[in-house]
Amino acid sequence: MKIAIVTDAWAPQINGVVNATRNVWQQLTAQGHAVLLVTPDQFRSVPCPTYPEIRLAMTRPSDVGEKIARFDPDAIHLMTEGPLCLAARSWCLRRKRPFTTAFCTNFPTYLALRTGISSKVFWPYFRWFHGPAQFTFGSTPSIRQSLADEGISPVRTWGRGVDLDNFRPEVLPPDIFFSLPRPIILYAGRIAVEKNVEAFLTARHAGSKVLVGDGPARAALQARFPQAHFLGFKQGADLAGVYAGADALVFPSLTDTFGVVMIEALACGTPVAAFPVAGPMDVLTPTVGAMDHDLDRAIERALLCDRDACAAYGKTFTWGESAREFLDGMKMAC
Structure with missing residues (x-):
């Protein structure tokens, strides 16, 4: 054709x-x-x-x-x-x-x-x-x-x-992850106002916040939240390692039509916390993630998810x- x-x-x-x-x-x-x-x-x-x-x-x-x-x-x-x-x-x-x-x-x-x-x-x-x-x-x-x-x-x-040849649970995390306090909570995606990144950065859950990606809001947010770790743009095995090494991915967007980063993280065995909106509601199940209007509660529940179940579910995409x-x-x- x-x-x-x-x-x-x-x-x-x-x-x-x-x-x-x-x-x-x-x-x-x-x-x-x-x-x-x-x-x-x-x-x-x-x-x-x-x-x-x-x-x-x-x-x-x-x-x-x-x-x-x-x-x-x-x-x-x-x-x-x-x-x-x-x-x-x-x-x-x-x-x-x-x-x-x-x-x-x-x-x-x-x-x-x-x-x-x-x-x-x-x-x-x-x-x-x-x-x-x-x-x-x-x-x-x-x-x-x-x-x-x-x-x-x-x-x-x-x-x-998902590119299942690349996004796998066994990929090694970046060196910085071995020195960060756990749990490591990850944001991956464009750093822009429409992605609601500030909701992730203001979450009160203990641990370390890591951001992968770039965008027009990065400089301002990096200045306001110096305790967060902005790793910049990653792709391929480097991105897979960040997913696999994180304890949970937080998907704070209220506007995405799908959210591919969610299924990439799941394929690496990492559960997802999100708001109950279009995208997460269509992708996530209680076994592999948590949704709540309070993002801290969603993170807390997501951290309890079984990583093997997350990886198995991610492989279905x-x-x-x-x-x-x-x-x-x-x-x-x-």
Whole structure:
């Protein structure tokens, strides 16, 4: 099958959209499918306001359409709602080419947090963007219900996976972990206001707080919370070691559509503490994590979880299954 995937999120960005796109692309090409990736690095771009590492492609629908037309795909998928996918959407509608979309990032809520304006102001754009699609992918039942409540339908399932060759319980932790007071409580992800990192840093539970990742809020938070250990960006075996060496991962976000870091940590045998919101409610079970409106209570209960059970559960999330769900959708879209 020939599939064109257009995305505004691509390397060198580090986020869940890039991760999902890259892994499904690799899975599909390994199965013999032909996949065209249309990404911002193929066009002139400008930095996104407040997120300069995110490049926004400045191009015309005809330029994007030329790449798609040359490839002549059986199915076209738009991963994001930014300018590159907007151009592809325009070209598809003019040429009466069917396409699918995905709701990977809860931008209405993110924008509300950054601007102080109600998310209701932003939802009309997303209804408009996804409206002509044959269907929209949602990663969890909660997100799919949220989309339906906002008038976006039909919605199909497309879950996420873990690189099980990399994320394993036996990976050695970083040297710093051997000198830190236990328990080691970990945050992994972008350090930005929409991730609610401050809720993690203000948790009262004893032990050591470790943060992996980077972002626009890091400098300010590092200055305010000097007792926390900010390790910066990690990937591959280094990231797996941080997961495996921690006693619990704290996932404080109230806005994520899934939260891949949760299943990566679980695959390393590390339980998860979170708020009872979309994402954690869809991923976690009482055996492998704890959810509570009081994050300290969630941490306390998560620390009691059996690490072998966490690792076994984490292994059920594979990129092979994620790719199968995506491919089933593409076949339906033909």
